[in-house]
Amino acid sequence: EDVITPIIGMIGGFDFSSFVITVNNSNIAIGNFINAVINFLLIAFVLFSIIKAMNKAAAVVKKPEEEPAAPTTKICPYCKSEIAIEATRCPHCTSQLEG
Known part of the structure; x- marks a missing residue:
């Protein structure tokens, strides 16, 4: 958990996981939300790339059409x-x- 965003924080100099907004004495962990969104986008991009590569490979191996x-x-x-x-x-x- 939280593997990618601390690395991004080291490169950018800001750690999202500690980012908290206080409203009426309650803390809203907006940093955890940002971490979740970044993780979701990275996983979605990786899955999209894998599926796109698989579809391209399937098109190359496509069965010849019947006469x-x-x-x-x-x-x-x-x-x-x-x-x-x-x-x-x-x-x-x-x-x-x-x-």
Whole structure:
């Protein structure tokens, strides 16, 4: 507990943990609140960086996309209906199909 802010206090010359405001004979430890906010922001930044790196790594290892499946239907050249690709005669207009 309170590992990071004393280090910041040594660098900046001010220790937040001892910062107290007195209002109507009651002490409000504003320094502890500042410590909690700084700790939260540092932990949030570290987690954000880790998750961002993991997402970037997952995008690199992304599975190759599947090739589109071969078509199973075609359009009748006479009536423009959708029919099976193996059909030799259109079931809608009964036209003889080539191939």
